[in-house]
Amino acid sequence: DTEVTQTPKHLVMGMTNKKSLKCEQHMGHRAMYWYKQKAKKPPELMFVYSYEKLSINESVPSRFSPECPNSSLLNLHLHALQPEDSALYLCASSQDRNYGYTFGSGTRLTVV
Amino acid sequence: DAKTTQPPSMDCAEGRAANLPCNHSTISGNEYVYWYRQIHSQGPQYIIHGLKNNETNEMASLIITEDRKSSTLILPHATLRDTAVYYCIVRVEVTDKLIFGTGTRLQVFP
Numbered sequence: 069d070t071e072v073t074q075t076p077k078h079l080v081m082g083m084t085n086k087k088s089l090k091c092e093q094h095m096g097h098r099a100m101y102w103y104k105q106k107a108k109k110p111p112e113l114m115f116v117y118s119y120e121k122l123s124i125n126e127s128v129p130s131r132f133s134p135e136c137p138n139s140s141l142l143n144l145h146l147h148a149l150q151p152e153d154s155a156l157y158l159c160a161s162s163q164d165r166n167y168g169y170t171f172g173s174g175t176r177l178t179v180v
Numbered sequence: 181d182a183k184t185t186q187p188p189s190m191d192c193a194e195g196r197a198a199n200l201p202c203n204h205s206t207i208s209g210n211e212y213v214y215w216y217r218q219i220h221s222q223g224p225q226y227i228i229h230g231l232k233n234n235e236t237n238e239m240a241s242l243i244i245t246e247d248r249k250s251s252t253l254i255l256p257h258a259t260l261r262d263t264a265v266y267y268c269i270v271r272v273e274v275t276d277k278l279i280f281g282t283g284t285r286l287q288v289f290p
Contacts, residue, residue, distance in 0.1 A: 072223075099276050110267065110280035111224065118276055158223050162276075168214065169278055171223030 069094040074172035091142040091159030100142040103158040149179045184268045184281040198255040202268030205249040215253045217264040258288045
């Protein structure tokens with residue numbers, strides 16, 4: 069298995085909802101990442117997990133809460149989002165910082 | 181963080197080589213240069229990376245200048261499916277940060 073799988077592919081949520089995005093990889097990669105991408109913009113790094121521990125938080129608002137239950141799984145919990153949080157959320161993994169990242173196809177989130 | 185500069189857009193005829201330039205004049209000695217591409221609405225796809233030497237794989241070639249201040253990604257025989265945004269990235273030294281620049285939108289035409 070050489071893929072990063074993200075679910076759901078599409079999500080519409082209200083500003084008072086709580087939802088979660090899921091990311092899974094079975095390549096034995098030790099690092100996992102969340103990126104946010106707005107339309108016609110490059111992906112922006114949000115969080116980095118290394119060996120299941122949060123190593124980088126790029127000053128992301130607390131309404132985004134990451135979780136890494138095990139080495140294969142990465143979640144992003146969403147609560148009280150704003151319409152401007154609507155974006156493509158990308159997950160990635162890598163074995164080592166000198167190797168390429170493998171990206172998932174993303175979850176397209178719409179906040180209404 | 182080392183930054184990269186790329187032209188915003190380029191065109192290439194199908195079957196011809198596409199040469200995508202990137203400037204990274206503030207790169208540090210241990211920082212790698214990575215290239216990714218993103219086809220519309222998909223996740224970025226890893227293409228190639230290098231440190232000092234030129235690299236080649238089944239997708240592309242990467243030419244890095246001797247002073248490491250710039251590089252060129254070469255797609256030897258561009259196809260319509262190579263139409264995408266191409267990102268040149270310098271990985272931040274001793275961290276896990278991969279920071280995307282604005283990229284080059286490559287349009288391959290028949």
